Amino acid sequence: MELKRTNKFGKIRCACCGCYTITEIADICEVCYWEESIYQEEINTEDDDAPNYISFKEAKENYLKFGAIKLELKSKVREPNVDELPPSLG
Numbered sequence: 001m002e003l004k005r006t007n008k009f010g011k012i013r014c015a016c017c018g019c020y021t022i023t024e025i026a027d028i029c030e031v032c033y034w035e036e037s038i039y040q041e042e043i044n045t046e047d048d049d050a051p052n053y054i055s056f057k058e059a060k061e062n063y064l065k066f067g068a069i070k071l072e073l074k075s076k077v078r079e080p081n082v083d084e085l086p087p088s089l090g
Contacts, residue, residue, distance in 0.1 A: 006020070007020040007083065007084075008083075009083060010023070011023060011084065012024075012027075012036075013086065014029040014031065014032060014034055014036070015034065015036065015041045015056070016029065016032045016034035016056070016059050016060055016063055016069060017029060017031050017032035017034065017060075017063050017080075018086040019031045019032070019080040019084040019085060019086060020083070020084045020085075020086075021080070021084055022036055025038070026051070029077075030077065030078055031077055031078060031079070031080045031084065032059070032063045032067070032068055032069055032077060033068050033069050033070070033073040033076055033077050034052060034059055034063075034069050035051040035052055037050055037051050037052060037056075040052055040055070040056050041056050043056075052069060054069055054070060
């Protein structure tokens with residue numbers, strides 16, 4: 001598994017969208033609505049006991065399609081701030 005990297009503000013990069021929005025484990029990313037879950041990120045399956053109720057792979061695909069891990073969560077997310085963008089987009 002990839003090491004969690006922080007930006008200059010101490011925010012952790014969201015595993016799903018890549019934006020620096022996470023301050024602690026189990027935070028929900030305001031940009032894609034992924035709840036940090038090391039278990040789901042490593043196992044990459046849908047699990048009813050896991051916090052996101054969607055596989056990590058599907059969540060990433062959905063974020064690229066419509067900007068949230070699930071279409072019904074689109075109204076709960078926001079655009080990333082400039083300081084939250086991954087290095088490749090910032």
